Amino acid sequence: MTGTFVGMPAFPSAARAALADTQLRHNLAHATGVIRGKRAAVVGEVDNWEELRLAGAAVKERALLALDTQLVRLEESLTAHGAVVHWARDAEEANRIVVGLARAHEVDEVVKVKSMLTQEIGLNEALEAAGIAAWETDLAELIVQLGGDLPSHILVPAIHRNRAEIREIFARRMGEVGRPAPADLTDEPAVLAGAAREHLREKFLRARMAVSGANFAVADTGTLVVVESEGNGRMCLTLPEVLVSIVGIEKVVPTWAELDPLLRLLPRSSTGERMNPYTSTWSGITPGDGPQEVHVVLLDNGRTRALADEVGRQALRCIRCSACLNVCPVYERTGGHAYGSVYPGPIGAILNPLLRGTGDPQTDALPYASSLCGACFEACPVRIDIPEVLVHLRSQVVDGHREDRVPKPEAVAFRGAGWAFGDARRLDRAERLSSLAGRLLRRRGRTSLGRLPGPGSAWTDARDLPAPPTESFRDWWRRTDGGERP
């Protein structure tokens, strides 16, 4: 898997390909199972988890409902601390700003950390087109980048890779882009991490410009916050002369104090840890210490569109913990690539159509990439009712096709069903046909239908379907007066 997500096939066919990859399914089932267990254990330790969830949801909700004033406040406080604030409407504008800054400083490489947003806008590709190399420094991102791959999980982008595959990628690729992996590289996690450390250290010490994302942006104090496990982010944020942070406008939190529930919810939900190892915060410039030029790009790229959707806007509360991915039975089997976006799993199934709008085959398929089992809602630390948003988006997909000149067979079928369900007599007639079929089949000794042709084959290719009964419940009730008569 190489290149970008754009133009990837719609979910059902992408999923089919992933399902056929037994190694992938094994890697995923194992990895999500482990994180799921860890999360459940540490969440169970917190007595007032539900209250904490409500508090976290409320903080984000408050910020979103006053987003305009919060963002202006953020700009003021960042500027007061010596940062330069840029506003970007979409991917193109954001990329142009970053490329422009790199050119102004005449750098031909940047180090990067913690930014799914840059993946969302294709920044690496834009930089590459401008002759600037972008090095990922998060371990998993590094694996994905060296493997010429795409991330498949929010938190563990290389979740679909196992140790042996990672060793192979390091041995083959590291030398081509920097310090090669040691000759005696094994697939021991510590050895692999050591090789990455040596490889990256060289890049940290050399790079003059860094690009980061942010987990939160505090409006009041003009503070950006990055939460991470490896400490590589800290190197990116402190060593280079120029720091450019790209921040989605939904990341704003009104006050410093309100970070409290979020910083408690995040590590337990994401990595299953009580506390995350590294929390870096910075406000503009500190003379003589750290980057002496700090830029913050505040990016919309569909977020105001999502905000305008009354049911869908709750998706902007997301703190990217990935708990919903780890409990999702669909994600567990298909992996992240099938979702065709840097945001996979349940949150991806709602966020992508919300950001990009429904109407193309790829985004239209995503709201249906769920069995609506509700496990994601139960796990979400900020109480995003993902099933509710999924159903809402499905209705947007359907409504978007109401004016089609040739309606889809499914639309015709549901119109027919809607009509039949409007009146019991109509339903009764349909059931008579089905019991007639049932009588014919059962007379021939068949209790299940075998393989059906046409759309029914989607069911019967791998599952039996019982033959209809010889009499509907309704007919039985009428015939026997609800069982009173034999």
Add this chain to the structure above:
Amino acid sequence: MRVALMVTCVNDAMFPGTGQAVVRLLRRLGVDVDFPQAQTCCGQPMVNTGYLDEAVPAVRSFVRAFEGYDAVVTPSGSCAGSARHQHRLVAERSGDPGLAAAVAETSPRTYELSEFLVDVLGVTDVGAYFPHSVTYHPTCHSLRMLGVGDRPRRLLERVRGLRLVDLPKAEECCGFGGTFALKNADTSVAMGSDKARHVRETGAEVLVAGDNSCLMHIGGVLGRGRAGVRVLHLAEILASTEEQPA
């Protein structure tokens, strides 16, 4: 108390035995149960697929059929969930305040079978006899949308002769999901196969759940694999007696 059975469209057309079991069970417990002929479907297949306008006639016939009853009982966690959580959406969309008011009336009086038995009738021992090993799958909508909790287990534990075996990964979705089973058939079957494997691992003779749609899917996968495990709706086990075994 005037009690109506909402049998659900799937049970009506495909699993009449489940409706009959509910009737037998409730009568045995002294409930006078009625079957309003005007009922059709809760509208969930349309709502969950995004056809909200198409669900309006179903919701309309639902509130009309069950008007005036003290309780509406249904052997389906998912249809009870639909009545309680989705009818409001459909009514709002229809723009008909009369329908919205009728929904507000009916929704809270709609109960899934185990809720009705435990919460309204206050019984857990329904006098059933079923001498087999059974494993219970809590369907997603019963579990999460309705929150039936351990009510079905409490009912099963009091069935004479029944041996309840724990199902590994019980709370994981079986992959049915209504139209999901067709639109994403491959993923659905992959989930169903894992569920079927866990069911076989228990060694139980019977798989029980509170939703025939999920059982049809899991049973369909088990059937193709010739697993020899029977699937039965909770109502049929609770209705089962020595004289009239399920």
